[in-house]
Amino acid sequence: MPPLSDAIHYLLHPDELRWILQWQMTYRPLYRRDETQETPNVKKCFTYLDKTSRSFSTLIQELHPELRMPICLFYLIARGLDTIEDDTSIPAKKKELALRDFHSNLETDGWHFTENRPQEKDRALLLDFDCVIQEFKLQKPVYKDIIRDIIRRMGHAMADYCLRAESDGPGIDTRDDYDEYCYFAAGVVGEGLTDMFLEAKFYRPPPALQDGRRLQVSMGLFLQKTNIIRDIKEDADDGRRFWPRAVWSKYVRDFEDLLDPEHRLAALNCGSEMVLDALEHVPECLSYLTGVQEQSAFNFCAIPQCMAIATLTLCFRNPDVFVRNVKITKSEACRLMMESTRDLQTVCDVFKRYIRVIRRKNASHDPNFLKIITACDKIETFIESNFPLETAKSIMPKELARVFKLGSLEATQGSRKLTKKQTELGNNFTV
Numbered sequence: 001m002p003p004l005s006d007a008i009h010y011l012l013h014p015d016e017l018r019w020i021l022q023w024q025m026t027y028r029p030l031y032r033r034d035e036t037q038e039t040p041n042v043k044k045c046f047t048y049l050d051k052t053s054r055s056f057s058t059l060i061q062e063l064h065p066e067l068r069m070p071i072c073l074f075y076l077i078a079r080g081l082d083t084i085e086d087d088t089s090i091p092a093k094k095k096e097l098a099l100r101d102f103h104s105n106l107e108t109d110g111w112h113f114t115e116n117r118p119q120e121k122d123r124a125l126l127l128d129f130d131c132v133i134q135e136f137k138l139q140k141p142v143y144k145d146i147i148r149d150i151i152r153r154m155g156h157a158m159a160d161y162c163l164r165a166e167s168d169g170p171g172i173d174t175r176d177d178y179d180e181y182c183y184f185a186a187g188v189v190g191e192g193l194t195d196m197f198l199e200a201k202f203y204r205p206p207p208a209l210q211d212g213r214r215l216q217v218s219m220g221l222f223l224q225k226t227n228i229i230r231d232i233k234e235d236a237d238d239g240r241r242f243w244p245r246a247v248w249s250k251y252v253r254d255f256e257d258l259l260d261p262e263h264r265l266a267a268l269n270c271g272s273e274m275v276l277d278a279l280e281h282v283p284e285c286l287s288y289l290t291g292v293q294e295q296s297a298f299n300f301c302a303i304p305q306c307m308a309i310a311t312l313t314l315c316f317r318n319p320d321v322f323v324r325n326v327k328i329t330k331s332e333a334c335r336l337m338m339e340s341t342r343d344l345q346t347v348c349d350v351f352k353r354y355i356r357v358i359r360r361k362n363a364s365h366d367p368n369f370l371k372i373i374t375a376c377d378k379i380e381t382f383i384e385s386n387f388p389l390e391t392a393k394s395i396m397p398k399e400l401a402r403v404f405k406l407g408s409l410e411a412t413q414g415s416r417k418l419t420k421k422q423t424e425l426g427n428n429f430t431v
């Protein structure tokens, strides 16, 4: 039963209710888990996935069976590593060793980690890590190698970052450091997922477009940078700062000033530069999506990207970002999920819609005003020239036309039924 305040809100905004109902009544996943065929240990892994992930749990559970379990394990293992990195109570030397060594424990029976402080959110996963290890051992060697290699690289980068923070204090210095941090937090995840998609034949790198590796890295960077922009207040309250000094020092003297109402205008202008930096990844993300050949993988890739552009737009020149955690509405999330599970053309339309909102919010007194216009122009031109309108589909290169068709064909197949999980996805999606 929704709270009375929600009921009143939707009575006053019936348009918003429309998207929630439409999502609930029409969305049907292409694949579902069949719990009757799962071992208790597999079920346990998915329970941990549900407990530890706000936005990826449902997307992973609805993936094609070939990649569902490998990607679930990839998430849980990366989450385990992150839980060691996040815990400020672990002494630096101990943390460094644990991070560097993490990848080598993935097939060690009974290995678990007990050093997290009791209040660490996902501590239970590391205490019970043997369930992940037992399932990891059963996966195809090629997926195990991909996961182990990415976790090794992430672990070493996190250890280096943790040592640097010990000596130089928390925070990120230059724009290159910022890109490097985001690369090891999310760009490498894009690389690992792409290797898995390639192996499963769910992805074909788009031929005539940009350097393939850049595209998969941009997919992760766009998500990570959007989170970093959105979470500035929450991160600062936890003693973490990811906005690079090279950017914020142009606007305020001390990092803390960004959160001070007296410096709100400077903080908003600084936020614009951060948004501008994230927007520069958009053309590469859209290029990447042209190569995704399988619908459940397309949904898995496209939904977070659409949620991210919506979140970035919400954060753009929004003073609330410096006061509290901002979040797109449930109705907007439902609309985005409807749209991003169709086809590439619809995803491009979503991006164009948000780019228009960014243009409207752009302020002429902002020092980034002209650069924001240029970034928006670049995205729109990119969409218009690479992904022509519906009517032009027939004259499109075969490669692209196939991708466009794939989404709309599969999305209209079969009956549609609401599951509890889909409603939760609409409730919880916060990229």
Ligand SMILES: CC(C)=CCC/C(C)=C/CC/C(C)=C/COP(=O)(O)OP(=O)(O)O
Residues within 6 Å of the ligand: 052, 053, 054, 055, 056, 057, 185, 186, 187, 189, 190, 191, 193, 194, 216, 219, 220, 223, 224, 227, 300, 301, 430, 431
């Ligand atoms: C090629 C391709 C698909 C690239 C995308 C790579 C990818 C998924 C990177 C992870 C980025 C990210 C910010 C995750 C947030 O996880 P979180 O801890 O906030 O997760 P939660 O929202 O589920 O809790």
